[in-house]
Amino acid sequence: MTYFRKKIYATAGFNTVALGTGRKEFHPKKPRPGIEHYIKEAGMGSINQIQNPENIDEGVIGNFMAARFCNQGNLGGFFPMVHPTFQYKPCIRVEGACDSGGLALVTAIKTILADMADVVMCIGVEVQNSVKAIYGADYLAGAGWFSGERKEGHAYFFPDQFSQRAGACYEKFGNEKMRAGMAQWYVNAIENARKNPDAQEYHNKNSDLLATGMTSPNPKAFCEHINVFDCSKVSDGGSALIFASEEGLKKIGVELKDAVEMISFAQVQDNLTTPPPDLTKLSTCAVAAKRAYDRAEIKPSDLSVLDVHDCFTIAGLLAVEAAGVAGYGEGADFVIDGNTKSYGIIPTNTTGGLVGYGHPTGASGVRQAVDVVKQLSGKAGDCQVKISPDKPFGMMSSMGGNDITVVAMVFSISSA
Amino acid sequence: MNLDERLQNVTIIGAAGKMGSGIAVLVAQEMSKLKLKQENKGKIYRLNLVDITEEALDGLRSYLRVQLVKAAEKSTVLLRQIYADRKDLIENGEIINAFVDDTYALLNFTTDYNIAKDSHLVFEAIFENEEIKIKVLKSLKEICLPDALFLTNTSSIPISFLDEKAGLGGRIVGYHFYNPPVIQKLVEIIYADNTTEELKEIGLEFGKRLRKKLVPAADISGFIGNGHFSRDGLYALNKVEELKDEYGYHGALYIMNKVSQDFLVRPMGIFQLIDYVGLDVFQSLLRVMKTHLKLEHLNSDLLNKFMDKKIAGGQNPNGSQKDGFIKYEKNRPAGVYNIEEGKYRMFDEDWRAGIDKKLNPTNEKFAPWRALLMDGKKMEKLGTHFNNLKGMNTYGSELALDFLKTTKDIGENLVKDGVANSEKEVNEVLMNGFFWLYGPIHNFI
């Protein structure tokens, strides 16, 4: 744990409700809160858990496509709205598609490591229900290479990218096994979301989730190899998390026991203009996880909790392989055997993940870190899993585009 | 001439009406997809939309735009393939707009029938009025090409009768879409005695392209759907006359509506359905059937009294429900009309509770239609439900079982009278066209 020149802590995590179809309060035709609302709600939710918000030095806002979904740019301008003492403090907005939240985390950390700040607030946010899904698909396709891939691409560009991955896996590892694994991923996601009042699928009452997960794809209206339940949700939501140095924690009046140490991260960038080297692998995610483990000097089996970027159920299966908890080609079986359930060997996506909690794209990376931090500090409510003292670690891995932009981050129960 | 060729020039008469406008959306899309095919580059396609007034056509213009956008949004996966060669169209939004513009470009809006002179296919969807329909078909026969084929949307007038009166020599077929045509999967197809083989084939092929469920019905007034609906409604109206002494007209209407909805697990009560269709439409349906079938009993004095008071139900231009037998607030029943008093009695909770208790003293809970709609075990659950009714021996259960029996008889008679080929067709029409969970011909009783 010598990777950083000083200790970095995470604390005061907060997630808003992920709003969208499935939530009782969601009505597509009624007016809904805008992006500024989620920034403020998430920021305040975090501030309410600390003593001295005036000592927050800077802000980082992670967001993917507000410019198109909400016709809104200059998001940093909403930071002073969160709290009066934020006026004239630095804030930067970062973007890396669905990993925008992950980039917000690393930006905050780097600022502290650079001795430019002691306390930085990260906010991830996205509002996507402003347009119908068919147009939202256009906006989200911006995570791919527009001039190189969009024209040939599918109406539902990203679902199709992962449908192709599912197809490649069917061919290599068997259709039946993969399909069953994806359906089981869906079941776990909804079961976990039912324990998380903020999750978009919290109100899901379906009594036969497995059958729903097994629904046959409809290539005429959607994709060839995946069904709509294999997809994460279209969500509005925001998340906030505070990073601080040891001194920073004191300044905001947070005790060490209420914070979790961030012991390593890896930020990995692949080339957007080259196709994935192997459709049956998330190669970039694997590099990120490996680096994060190496820097933390731990192994996958040291984790008590894991949060991966399951923008699609197939991505979930490939992500547990990339995270090294399951072997190559074994993700489906690993999940079918119950290993990722909340009581399994490695509880994964314990609050629902992107399929169950929802996927407010730019917020997801922050949301994942918030949930891992909550688990390690014993504040995960009904979603709490067992954190054994010999495995005090949790990891999140967040992905932008088709395995292009990745952040993996390891947290540990604070040692001091 | 094959269907593709015929679809180059089509006319819809009564295009601004409820049915005509929906048919226009469907036909326009099919024509547009043909026009966009590589091999049809350079060919001219025209869909002529005819109605009586410019105001109606203005309404049609905006309706079509909205509907075409919706349709394009739903078929973007296919449209991306159709526009694969258009390098300038990259995003879904651009492709959707292009399709709407390309489709719009083949439309003519006019009040002048002469536009139909080059049409090979003509859809007729004007008011349900024999004389006007015959007059219009006659003049179209003069205007159109000699091989033009006619598809009429009539709900009840025998096609052979129209054929003979308009002198079309078998160039007409009954093509009975359900409302709204854009959404409803069902089309009843009715051949006149002389309908040409070519037209029969065109009708079947077009239905397949629209992905509609085509159910053949014999050319007997009312066909299957309205043949059932008319008698079902009439039964309920007659029952109201029976029950009025004890509960008043408003109470009797309330009871029959409730029994049909809750006890028979239908999407809406029988009087709510007649309100939705329109009392005027229902009255004219009975009138046409009575004339052609020579059945005196197809008449309701009670219905006529409502019509005399100009209470006709139907929808407002914004789609909201107009008052009929029932008074609506925010599209929900809020009262019932008492014809003797000449006014609506707004629901009073005590009054309602009293009647509900009389119908269902033990307050049994019935699963509503919506809850069973997507239920894989719905037939099983309905079986249990109707069995329960048989054991209940309450006022409500008796009314319900009587209604259920009548409904079944009506269905069976449609087969006996040769209107439907078999029970299957009767059930298909009621389940698809009226959204019943079960066909009227069943083994529940």
Ligand SMILES: NC(=O)c1ccc[n+]([C@@H]2O[C@H](COP(=O)([O-])OP(=O)(O)OC[C@H]3O[C@@H](n4cnc5c(N)ncnc54)[C@H](O)[C@@H]3O)[C@@H](O)[C@H]2O)c1
């Ligand atoms: N509404 C339904 O539920 C339904 C269902 C199935 C079939 N139908 C049948 O469809 C036909 C149309 O019914 P609708 O409900 O659409 O009626 P509607 O009143 O909504 O529409 C009729 C349209 O025809 C136009 N029209 C009348 N006379 C015309 C003429 N001489 N030339 C050109 N246009 C003329 C009217 O202006 C109006 O726009 C009827 O035969 C009806 O029985 C109706």
